[in-house]
Amino acid sequence: MSARFTIGKLGAQGDGVAETETGEVFIPFTLPGETVTAARERDRAALRALIEASPLRIEPACRHFGECGGCALQHLEAQAYQQWKREKVVHTLRGIDCEIGDLVACAPHTRRRVVLAARRTETGMLLGFNRHLSPEIISISECPISLPGIVGALDGLRALAELICATPKSFRMAVTVTGSGLDVAVHESGKLGENQRRVASNFVIAQGFARLSIDDEIIIEPKKPVVMFGSVAVAVPPGAFLQATEAAERTMADIVGGHLKRAKKIADLFAGCGSFALRLAARSEVHAVEGDAAALSALDRGSRFATGLKRVTGERRDLFRRPLTFKELNAFDGVVFDPPRAGAEDQSKQIARSDVPFVAAVSCNPVTLARDLRILIDGGYAVKSVTPIDQFLWSPHVEAVALLEKPRKRR
Incomplete structure (x- = not known):
């Protein structure tokens, strides 16, 4: 049976949220300010009819939108969508003293x-x-x-x-x-x-x-x-992890590379097939650490056949079970880490104890990023900037790159 709802806000997953006497109800494909009828089941409801539309509602780009679950927000005007996505990072990092930049937008027809x-x-x-x-x-x-x-x-x-x-x-x-x-x-x-x-x-x-x-x-x-990582060609293994869009990968690599430009020796943690490592090696020695043997082998082959790179070494290591210790990290003057959605809690604790002066944290999950940044801040790091990056167009997912510094101890 359908009931009438007024949408008050967008939830974290892009659903419209209606406040009721029995709690919040999440209604996909609706926008703040809209009045709708929907069939409710517990805290979720399926949209039945749009009674009063938001002025921010636009025509979706795809005929499958509303049935296909791949996109959540094709019906939201672009500027409002980008503001909402940036606000997800701002809201999650509240309490952390840092400058959060504008969202780097994602163009249609770019996901690879x-x-x-x-x-x-x-x-x-x-x-x-x-x-x-x-x-x-x-x-x-x-x-x-x-x-x-x-x-x-x-x-x-x-x-x-x-x-x-x-x-x-x-x-x-x-x-x-x-x-x-x-x-x-x-x-x-x-x-x-x-x-x-x-x-x-x-x-x-x-x-x-x-x-x-x-x-x-x-x-x-x-x-x-x-796949090209900067000027280096890498033959990737079956089903290899790659950043969703080439443009977003390039943007992240530029941000990370600019922050670590003074580092002579860099540790790339959760290195994958080398999207950061092989670009950074153009001017710094890089030690790439990755748990997946096939990805590490692809990175190694790419570095061996490339020209103009500094020394690149690789280490297969499960950083969740055995993170690099702070003593090992002190051999480097730059670190970049790009973990899965679970983040890098134990590795962050070791980085926090180290005296590595320049750290770049890349994350596809603002919640675990906030936790890891808090660990690093408590260890003496200052967050210089956070850049939100949209490479998951019209979805609730957002990438972010955080840059941190710590004064290095005299030895």
Whole structure:
């Protein structure tokens, strides 16, 4: 049964929030100031009708918006959207004395890596994204956040999913645009028979895809998928982590590089395939620490075949279980760390005890960033600036780069 609600604010996930006598109700695809009817279930409600629209409401960029759960805020005017996203960082870092810069905006049609959901049905292969808060797959024919190279290949990717599907369940297909073509990394599609493997391989070649891997096994690799980190070419492993957009990666690298320009020896923690390390090595020695062996190997190969770099060393190490100690860190005069969403609590405690003068913290989660910055501040660091960066267009996710300094002790 539907009820009437007045939306008071946007929640942290981009849902409209209505205050009621029994608490807050979260209603997706609504905006502050709007009056709507919605079907409520506990603290959530599904939008049924828009009675009074906000003047900030605009026409969504995608025909799938409202069904597909990939985007939350296509209906919000751009300046208001950017202000809301920056405010997420401001609100989460309240109590921390720091300058928070303007949001670095994200352009449409720039996302180079998407994770699609696929499932075979009686009427054909579904390929797209899950409906908001649902396992249901919404098959897509367009995607205004993604690079044209992904959107233009949707029919081919759907056909490939049909060829490799060996399960009645849904499975994931991570698609990355590289300099060599699309890198397609599939997970949980079932075990391929020999004939399936041969047919899928021929299809990949015909489509001009760079690689197909299933559950980290390379099925066929007509071309090494190569990504440029600054001037360094890196052949990335299947399903490798990359920043969502190349422009955001470049911006983050420029901010980090500017802060660490006086550092002669830099530790890059959670280094991945080298998006920071290989750029920083243009003028500093870099020690890259990463827990994933394939990513570290790709970074190492990239550095060995590059020209004009300072010395780059690598260390495979689980920084959650065994962070670099403050004594080890004192060998460096610059540190950058870019952990997963869980942040780097234990590693931050060691950095806080060190006397490394320049630190750059990169985070896709303002909540864990706030915790880690507090640890560093309590250890004597001052936060010089925080830059919010949007590389997850129309979603509630936001990146941030924080720059910190500490006077170095005399030895």
